[in-house]
Amino acid sequence: MAKWLSPLDAMFLYMETPDSMMHVGGLIEIEVTKGTAGEMSRQIRDELQEMSSAQPPWNRKLATPRFLKNPAHRWVEDTEFDAMYHLRRAALPTPGGERELGVLVSRLHSRPLDFRRPPWECYIIEGHESGNLIIYTKVHHSLVDGYTAVKMLMRSFSNTPDGPDEPFFFQIPPEPRRNKPVSDSSDESAPADQGSFVSAVAGHWMSARDIGKGLGRLARSRFRKHDPIITVLQAPRSILNGRIGRNRRFATQQYDFARLRAIADAANCTLNDVVLAVCGGGLRSYLQSIDALPAKSLVAFVPVNIRPKDDDGGGNMVGGMLASLGTDADNAEDRLRAVVSSTSAAKRQMENMTRAAIIAYTTYVGSPLMIQTGLAKMGLGRVIPPSFNVVISNVPGPTQPLYFRGNRLTSVYPVSFLMHGGPLNITCESYGETLNFGFVGCRDTLPRLQRLALACGESLDELEKAYVTP
Structure with missing residues (x-):
């Protein structure tokens, strides 16, 4: 089902240029105590090969990807979603320190996203000198803001090391919206469809x-x-x-x-x-x-x-x-x-x-x-x-420690x-x-x-x- 972009979301597409790319990212470090970072990376690869779909908003792409100045942008479902394209493996050169990691993230963040596909990518990085696994994710700001990206990404992690393995973030269905009174015209958290657009305009006048x-x-x-x-x-x-x-x-x-x-x-x-x-x-x-x-x-x-x-x-x-x-x-x-x-x-x-x-x-x-x-x-x-x-x-x-496949998340850095x-x-x-x-x-x-x-x-x-x- 198509979904209209709000004016604010569309603004980030209008601002996209070869030098000024409007994607945001996150760098997550996971302390690997069960196996090795390489083993975990290969496990993730094997799981990805079995995936053929994603949940909203991660399965949405632009209806007109070659016309970023479109005054009426819409998201449409990517019916040929390819998990192996969006999630990729990478490795640091020796000695695999913070300098090498910073250089790699700098280069990955300097590359534009492909708007012919859902505008996000995730890199599983091994080879860090600590033995930790690094995950770098980037997503276009028109798809989600930083608040939403963090909230969705963190749903892939467990609250305890012995908890069940959570699905990858792009496979988790959106949380159901709470019922709101129809008369609540100031609710800007509603979907960006024509009705919510009219409500937002009314809210501005009020x-x-x-x-x-x-x-x-x-x-x-x-x-x-x-x-x-x-x-x-x-x-x-x-x-x-x-x-x-x-x-x-x-x-x-x-x-x-x-x-x-x-x-x-x-x-x-x-x-x-x-x-x-x-x-x-x-x-x-x-x-x-x-x-x-x-x-x-x-x-x-x-x-x-x-x-x-x-x-x-x-x-x-x-x-x-x-x-x-x-x-x-x-x-x-x-x-x-x-x-x-x-x-x-x-x-x-x-x-x-x-x-x-x-x-x-x-x-x-x-x-x-x-x-x-x-x-x-x-x-x-x-x-x-x-x-x-x-x-x-x-x-x-x-606010609480999180775990991925039983391994503790140690840090989360915004990019x-x-x-x-x-x-x-x-x-x-x-x-x-x-x-x-x-x-x-x-x-x-x-x-x-x-x-x-x-x-x-x-x-x-x-x-x-x-x-x-x-």
Whole structure:
């Protein structure tokens, strides 16, 4: 059965270019204690040879794959689904360390997806020096957002090492939707069919008053020097807003939740505020090392998940806000205070809005993005100030340890997309008692991306010394 794409989902297809590919990914590491990584890889291969179908949305492909600018995109079922095409085996060269793994993931993430098939791929990687099995998955953002991808992928794992072997993620049927009252026109989690499109339009009209109040506050803030709210075209020009090439760099960091919580409790702020301050400190140090730090603070666009609790996902449903990263402050305390001030102001903007109003408000906040992207693509990124310098996302993951075929999952790293005018993306994903950071950068623009990852670790140390260490 055909399924219409929502305008937001279709936007990621319109933004697809050879240099700016709109797929997101995840890197999972599994500690193999039953057999070896090679044996497990071969077992997966044998299972795949018996598979000939997939469940939605993993069996959906575009009805018009050669016309990505189609104003009326539809998903249709791939009746010739080939599991062996989508799931592939790979191996690391010796010595099989983190460097070799980073290089392989960078190259795999630099390749476009084939829209003639369901737009996703999964790689089973062996040869890591630890003996662990690595799984790298990528999926186009038009098919699922990060929240949905994580939720669906994690259903392939068991909660106990002795639990039954779960089916692969693409074989698990979608969770049944909860019954909603017909009159609930604000439910943007409904399928993107014609009826839900009309409901969404109605929801936007009903939210006009909320949107007007928010935009009025933004307009007034431009004339108030000390207003903490960040508005459009307020970010500094920087190396983070130039044209990108097609090749990527990838780096990771993993931190214990307890460290970030201790700072948040001591500073009386949220964990997300601490994450932004960690990134701000890391970016300040990294950009100073390459003589590219702007005098004015960098601004981050922070996506916000606005789904109802326990929503089963599907499509894209995110709002967003602009936040200062405090990179103009030379100490950790001032940096965190700048972050908290701007995020608190942004949250007050949205706290009484409906979900439809938040999406419309986000559209306004990000409206200069297309201009920013277009100018950067033409090499004219300095014509107007950017609205933000970097996207920093926090994707909620599983809170309990998970197992695959009796082997424990040790880490989950997100791998996001880049676009012209934004050659850096930082996404973190929670898993158990850890927070896992994935740094994706343009290979041509940002040299030695691993230095940024290490600088963020040093930034976390500085915050601990300022707020936790006696």
